[in-house]
Amino acid sequence: MNVTLDYGVLAPVLIPALGAVLVLLVDAVLPRLGRWHWAIAAVLLIAGAAACVPAFLSGSDARRTLCLDATQCLYVADRPGSALQTATLVSAAVVALLVLPVRSPADRTPIASALVLTAASGGAGVAAARDLGSWLVLIELATIPTVALVAFRARRSAVDGALSLLTTSLVSFAVLALGAALWFAATGSALLDGDAVLAAAADPQAKRVLVLAVVLIVAGLGFKLSLVPFHAWTPEAYAGASVPIGAFLAVTSKFAALAALLVVLRGVTVLGAPALQAIAVVAAVSMTLGNVMALRESSALRLLAWSTVAQAGWVILPLATVARGAVRAATGYLLVYGLATIVAFAVVTLVAHAEGRGRVVGLSSYAGLFRRRPLAAVTLAVALLTLAGLPPSVVGLVAKVLALRPVAADGLWWLAIVAAVNAMLGLAVYLRWMLAMAGTPAPDTVDDRPHRLHLALVVLGLLALGVTSVAPQLLLGLAG
Amino acid sequence: MNLGIDAPVQPSHLAILLPALGAVVTLVLVRRSSRLAATIAMGASFLGLFGACALLAQQVEGDVARSPRTIGDLALGGGVTAPLRLLVDDWSVLVCVAVALVAFVVQTFARWYLWTDPRYRQFAATVGLFTAAMQLVVLSGDLVLTLVGWELMGWCSYLLIGHESEREKARRAAYKAFLVTRFADAPLLVGIAALAVGARSTDIPTVLRFWLTEPHASATTLTVAVLGIVCGVLGKSAQIPFQDWLPDAMEGPTPASALIHAATMVAAGTVVLARLLPLVQHADHVRLLLVLLAGGTTVVAALLAFFQQDLKKLLAWSTVSQVGIMLTALGVLPVGSGPDTAITHLIGHAAFKALLFLMFGWATVLVGGTVVPRISGVVRRYPELRRMLAVGFLALAGVPPLVGFVSKDLILDSAAHHAADGDGPALLGLVLLGITTVLTAAYAMRAWLIVHHSTVLERRDDRESFEDSYSVENVGIVELFRDSPQVDEWGREIPVADWVASADHDLEPQPGLLPSTGLLILSFLSVVGGAVVASPLLDLDWQSPDWLLIAAALLLMVAAALLVRVASLGTTYGDASERLPQSWRLLASRGLGVDDAYVGLVVRPVLALARTVASLDARLDRGVEATPGLIRSLGDRTSGVHTRRPTSGLLAVVGGVLVVGVLGVALW
Incomplete structure (x- = not known):
């Protein structure tokens, strides 16, 4: 069998993976390098992201490699896949830069940065995987390191969060493996797309098994996307982990999860709409529960976790339809969510680094942020407005409209109404935080200067949000 | 002589824009000075008149720009073009001059009449804007422009009628005028939209061409659209069933009434309908309806005019009646003929009605009101009013050779000709107009007899009892002394004739030079304005009148006038309607309770x-207010499920897998 191999196409996966090894090697040679490992990781991740750029320049053609013959390729990076790869790597790089100034035991730094690189590599790979085996391995590669990253903070709450994450991920992996097995049983092929799916769909017996496989896969990935009812780990892990790692869970992990889901669903949409009802129900429940819980949450980190749950519902909302552009809408929405969320986490990291973690956990401790740190507060406000989908953050609004359009086009009115009600609830969630930022600062304010790197990242985030609000197609256009 | 101007700005633009510009400049620049406001408003109005005259000269010479551009195409979308061009033709130029002239006279008169009004500035500006809006309607060649002018006029009329907004009645009248006309405008909008969408253009010539020549243009759509337009016109022109706003509009200052009644607002309906006349002639049912409603209005309004106890309201109802005559004139024309008869009446009516209103404004200043007891005998006490009031009433009554006679006779003539051809609506119109002619002569005679009444003694007795009914502090003590009969040193009354003669007329307020000249021009036009039918701008057959018809009409008018004269003998105020039951007069004062x-x-x-x-x-x-509580309780309930322990999370995952699996398999 003759397998083609194109390192240029594989580079987004290979660079971080080899980078993880490199970081460990460098640590062996120069043991006192400390936090500079994060810088190396960030550079490698950016390099990986840069390797994706040709995908956006080469028109609409998917980039393929590891091809068995003219049609069957094991690695296919199409436009949304490439967008998610890029987003995964860039967000991981931002997380690495956010972690960089944080003091931590020197011996943990190389391991933590290697874990971030590994997880990013898994996330980038799963977007392009086209066979069951590598798909399963890569998704675990993207998941398992996060458990360790959460546990690294070594507080009681961090361990609790890591435990919750670990147990849920194990069960979910079991469900995923079961789904993969059923898939193989139904199609008789280890490939995720192609004629085997069509053949299985034509046979009623096989089709039933295939449906069960798809549903189990959705359930298994629901954990990673923080969809209700697979979400219970989310607030625990966010509250337990250090703030930048929370950003990793909230953003990078989600990119990987959606990429994995898209790989499966893209092959299945040929089957028809009704099974996607399960996705519709999950989406509706997720956004409702996420918003309702966020409304009564008093901790900012947990609020962000519930916001993730609610937004995950929005992300898979278009996938409940077979309308054209559903994949593009879901990807576009996730990109906007990821940008806004990582900016919000960057601001929280900045404040936490300058004033101590205790100053960012409770919503009430944000009082007076507009006067205390106007730049950070404005950035956070814009990020929250984007998540709420409220102008002047036009991009958030456009993303919501984009996500609703396939639903309306398919005539799923009950879902559209639930989504509209949740858009309103979401507004209350984020405006609540913004309201908390107004007012006068508490008298015992620690007014240290923020770290320059954090400040630069926050300014960059504000610029990115501003630019995308003026020209939303810059971000949404990445998805195709 | 070549009067054509090869420039983007044509006299037609000036006639529209200058009054509006005057209004804007007045509002923006002038803060307190009424003198400056008056100068600007009158200057702008005069320049507008000059523009209109230039347009007339151009039209006569044939050098006019037929369809000048305005602001360029309007992007309406939907394949409908809106070129927004003006349309200048023979009759619109004449109406334009009439409007400009009346507006100018009204501006000059208003300066005198509202000398002490603190809000004169706003009044002058509104009059300017009103004039501009009317000129826009007159010269518009595009349905959108017509609509803009039309609505602007509605808004300005609201401002003018409600000028004395501290009075409840003025406010109500303004609201009523606005609401009633807006109510009628709704079908107008639908009609205009239907016409424009059908023709894929709002350009009036294009619209006319499409609906008249296009073979597959739906006749039903055309009927409905024209019906809507006629409805809007009936509203603006105060015809049945919308007639009641106009008499109430008398709450506005007299110059405003003169403007609304003579040249703008009510006349706008005639102008728009004249512009779209071919469509009305095409929709036969609508034409019948128009003749029925407008013709019926002329009769009813003339009857109501006869019963009014306030002569200003008499004038208002006479306007309703006269505008009805114009609209009936449009309805009785045979297919293919132009609206020239109606336009002649519009122009003549503009002249004599403006004259009458302004004269009544003058009389109001002199005697403090227009109710019959107050105004009775006014021309006896103030002879300077006599000549112009007489001209106004004679023109209103349609006495030859005044303008009212000429235009009314032409309308009757055209109706009779068309009726002779066997046209039903024309016959109906002829009958109704015939009745109205007689009634008009009757109420004009009645009004003249009232203002001309001479039984001062009886009047004084009545005034005493009238004024005794007030409490003492309400009696104007100075006025009481001034109006009391003069006595000599022995307490004997000086004869009445001497008293009238000795009243010091130099102290009476009198309009200045400009307003007086304006009134003179108006009365001159009321007398000789009929000559306009001989102008090349109007296509009228005036040389072969139906003498029999004229004689019959005149005979009936004379009979009616004599009857009124006889009836007025021996009444307190020379009011012929006193012979009729009190309840009828009350009902008429309330406009039949409409x-x-x-x-x-x-x-x-x-x-x-x-x-x-x-x-x-x-x-x-x-x-909605209950939802936060609901959401909160929902949150409390769900937070109970989240125990923060891994076990409950795992349980949820397992349950979720089961539910999703069942859901997926069951629904596929």
Whole structure:
């Protein structure tokens, strides 16, 4: 069998993976390098992201490699896949830069940065995987390191969060493996797309098994996307982990999860709409529960976790339809969510680094942020407005409209109404935080200067949000 | 002589824009000085008149720009083009000059009449804007422009009628005028939209061409559209069933009434309908309806005019009647003929009605009101009013050779000709107009007899009893002394004739040079304005009048006048209607109680609907206000499930897998 191999196409996966090894090697040679490992990781991740750029320049053609013959390729990076790869790597790089100034035991730094690189590599790979085996391995590669990253903070709450994450991920992996097995049983092929799916769909017996496989896969990935009812780990892990790692869970992990889901669903949409009802129900429940819980949450980190749950519902909302552009809408929405969320986490990291973690956990401790740190507060406000989908953050609004359009086009009115009600609830969630930022600062304010790197990242985030609000197609256009 | 101007700005633009510019400049620049406001307003109005005259000269010479551009195409979308061009033709130029002239005279008169009004500035500006809006309607060649001018006029009339907004009655009248005309405008909008969408253009010539020549243009659509337009026109022109706003509009200052009644607002309906006349002639049912309603209005309004106890209201009802004559004239024309008869009447009416209103304004200044007891005998005491009032009433009555006679006779003539050809609506129109001619002569005679009444003694007795009914502090003590009969040193009354003669007329307020000249011009035009039919701008067959018809009409008018004269003998104020039952007069004063009908049929249901909606809204509001609590309790309940232990999370995952699996398999 003759397998083609194109390192240029594989580079987004290979660079971080080899980078993880490199970081460990460098640590062996120069043991006192400390936090500079994060810088190396960030550079490698950016390099990986840069390797994706040709995908956006080469028109609409998917980039393929590891091809068995003219049609069957094991690695296919199409436009949304490439967008998610890029987003995964860039967000991981931002997380690495956010972690960089944080003091931590020197011996943990190389391991933590290697874990971030590994997880990013898994996330980038799963977007392009086209066979069951590598798909399963890569998704675990993207998941398992996060458990360790959460546990690294070594507080009681961090361990609790890591435990919750670990147990849920194990069960979910079991469900995923079961789904993969059923898939193989139904199609008789280890490939995720192609004629085997069509053949299985034509046979009623096989089709039933295939449906069960798809549903189990959705359930298994629901954990990673923080969809209700697979979400219970989310607030625990966010509250337990250090703030930048929370950003990793909230953003990078989600990119990987959606990429994995898209790989499966893209092959299945040929089957028809009704099974996607399960996705519709999950989406509706997720956004409702996420918003309702966020409304009564008093901790900012947990609020962000519930916001993730609610937004995950929005992300898979278009996938409940077979309308054209559903994949593009879901990807576009996730990109906007990821940008806004990582900016919000960057601001929280900045404040936490300058004033101590205790100053960012409770919503009430944000009082007076507009006067205390106007730049950070404005950035956070814009990020929250984007998540709420409220102008002047036009991009958030456009993303919501984009996500609703396939639903309306398919005539799923009950879902559209639930989504509209949740858009309103979401507004209350984020405006609540913004309201908390107004007012006068508490008298015992620690007014240290923020770290320059954090400040630069926050300014960059504000610029990115501003630019995308003026020209939303810059971000949404990445998805195709 | 070549008067054509090869420039983007044509005299037609000036006639429209200058009054509006004057209004804007007045509002923007002038803060307190009434003198400056008056200068600007009158200057702008005069320049507008100059523009209109230039346009007339161009038209006569044939050098006019037929369809000047305005602001360029309007992007309407939907394949409908809106070129927004003006349209200048023979009759629109004549109307334009008449409007400009009346507006100028009204501006000059208003300066004198509202000398002490603190809000003269706003008044002058509104009059300017009003004039501009009317000129826009007159010269418009595009349905959109017509609509703009039309609505602007509605808004300006609201401002003018409600000028004395501290008075409840003025406010109500302004609201009423606005609401009634807006109500009637709704079908107009639908009609215009239907016409424009069908023709894929709002350009009037294009619209006419499409609906008249296109073989597959739907006749039903055309009928409905024309019906809508006629409805809007009936509203603006105060015809049945919308007639009741106009008499109430007398709450506005007299110059405003002169403007609204003579040249703008009510005449706008005639102008628009004249512009779209071919469509009306094409839709036969609508034409019948138009003749029926407008013709009926002329008769009813003339009857009501006869009964009014306030002569200003008499004039208002006479306007309703006269505008009805114009609209009937449009309805009785045979297919293919132009609206020239109606336009002649419009121009003549503009002259004599403006004259009458302004003269009544003058009389109001002199005697403090226009109710019959006050104004009775006014020309005896102030002879300077006599000549112009007489001209006005003679023109109104249609006495030859004044303008009222000429235009009315031409209308009767055209109706008779068309009726002779066997046209039903024309016959109906002829009958109704014939009745109106007689009634008009009757109420004009009655009004003249009242202002000309001479039994001072009886009048004084009555005034005493009238003024005794007030409490002492309400009696104007100075006025009481001034109006009391003069006595000599022995307390004997000086004979009445001497008293009238000895009244010091130099102290009486009198219009200045400009307003007086304006009134003179108007009365001159009222006398000789009929000559306009001989102008090349109007296509009228005036050389072969139907002498029999004229003689019959005149005979009937004379009979009616004599009857009124006889009836007025021996009454307190020379008021012929005193012979008729009191209840009739009261009913007529209330406009046959149509106001109550408006309230009962439209206002109450609308208010009831509004209340229902408001209560529904309040209920919805309560529901919305209850949601935060609902959400909170929901949150409390779900947070109970989240124990923060891994086990409950795992349980949820397992349950979720089961539910999703069942859901997926069951629904596929």
